[in-house]
Amino acid sequence: MSDDVSTEPSADQPTFRSGFVCFVGRPNAGKSTLTNSLVGSKVAITSSKPQTTRHAVRGIISRPDAQLVVIDTPGLSKPRSLLQERLNDLVHQTWSEVDVVAVVFPANQHVGPGDEYLVGELAALARRPRLVALATKSDLVGPDRLAKHLVEIDALQEKLGVRWEHIIPCSAMTGAQVDEVADVLVSLLEPGPAYYPDGEITDEPTETLVAELIREAALEGVHDELPHSLAVEIDEMRPREGRPADHPLVDVFASMVVERDSQKGIMIGHKGERIKQVGIDARRQIEALLGTPVHLDLKVKVLKQWQSDPRHLNRLGF
Numbered sequence: 499m500s501d502d503v504s505t506e507p508s509a510d511q512p513t514f515r516s517g518f519v520c521f522v523g524r525p526n527a528g529k530s531t532l533t534n535s536l537v538g539s540k541v542a543i544t545s546s547k548p549q550t551t552r553h554a555v556r557g558i559i560s561r562p563d564a565q566l567v568v569i570d571t572p573g574l575s576k577p578r579s580l581l582q583e584r585l586n587d588l589v590h591q592t593w594s595e596v597d598v599v600a601v602v603f604p605a606n607q608h609v610g611p612g613d614e615y616l617v618g619e620l621a622a623l624a625r626r627p628r629l630v631a632l633a634t635k636s637d638l639v640g641p642d643r644l645a646k647h648l649v650e651i652d653a654l655q656e657k658l659g660v661r662w663e664h665i666i667p668c669s670a671m672t673g674a675q676v677d678e679v680a681d682v683l684v685s686l687l688e689p690g691p692a693y694y695p696d697g698e699i700t701d702e703p704t705e706t707l708v709a710e711l712i713r714e715a716a717l718e719g720v721h722d723e724l725p726h727s728l729a730v731e732i733d734e735m736r737p738r739e740g741r742p743a744d745h746p747l748v749d750v751f752a753s754m755v756v757e758r759d760s761q762k763g764i765m766i767g768h769k770g771e772r773i774k775q776v777g778i779d780a781r782r783q784i785e786a787l788l789g790t791p792v793h794l795d796l797k798v799k800v801l802k803q804w805q806s807d808p809r810h811l812n813r814l815g816f
């Protein structure tokens with residue numbers, strides 16, 4: 499058998515399709531969870547706190563008939579800092595590059611002004627991708643509420659001048675209709691070759707994923723304001739020298755960057771209890787990601803106003 503992926507249709511082989519999809523929706527709508535569920539492995543961080551996805555993490559779904567590259571963008575919000583402006587630019591740019599945008603409307607919340615703002619921004623794009631509406635978290639509501647929700651989503655077409663190719667209820671939590679979502683997204687892709695080798699689930703640099711896992715662990719149990727002020731920087735990551743081949747160890751040196759001394763205190767916690775727990779939680783996740791034991795060295799650094807300082811933003815990869 500040849501390794502080449504044929505893009506030519508033939509009698510016994512369906513046309514191979516490939517392309518890029520991006521999930522958009524209000525904060526906490528379930529975009530990351532759905533991405534993970536579609537990809538079947540943990541590549542985008544999920545959290546019960548809004549606005550925690552900062553990087554365009556791609557999950558790659560490889561099937562015999564298609565390859566779908568999922569791009570997970572940060573949420574759009576009113577630009578109050580240079581960071582938010584850059585994030586919004588990144589979102590618009592991503593939308594104009596993908597084949598399909600799937601707009602996510604959680605079934606346990608009414609379609610509201612925030613959703614209309616988002617869909618309006620999509621309607622205004624010069625190059626508009628094909629649009630799909632997903633009624634996520636369908637497990638949280640009964641059939642009557644779900645039906646009303648679908649009607650609310652449908653009504654946006656006329657109101658805002660967009661066209662949904664499909665409206666699909668689904669739940670990333672129970673897995674209901676997740677395969678249907680994948681099938682529909684694939685059906686909207688153009689014929690094309692696979693972009694990535696089979697078995698690859700993400701092309702995010704490993705360091706970015708490791709930083710995201712540390713951020714996720716650090717955000718567990720902290721109050722509202724801190725998530726926006728926290729970034730994680732990997733200072734160094736390398737296999738420990740002199741280890742036997744069958745007992746490798748990876749050293750990870752990372753800094754949790756906050757904006758104020760008071761936040762540094764919160765991150766470290768009473769007698770260092772918090773940072774210790776973050777280290778334990780993050781190390782477990784990183785070991786699962788890398789498949790090797792890890793030594794994690796965490797510290798907290800204060801960079802005053804890093805969100806509004808271009809030099810800091812550049813350094814932290816925004």
Ligand SMILES: Nc1nc2c(ncn2[C@@H]2O[C@H](COP(=O)(O)OP(=O)(O)OP(=O)(O)O)[C@@H](O)[C@H]2O)c(=O)[nH]1
Binds near residue numbers: 670
């Ligand atoms: N019951 C239920 N909960 C869900 C479902 N999908 C996501 N959640 C929960 O909703 C919360 C937010 O999910 P995320 O996937 O992080 O949401 P997001 O849209 O990526 O959030 P941002 O990164 O803030 O934009 C988490 O607590 C999830 O566990 C679902 O299908 N059903």
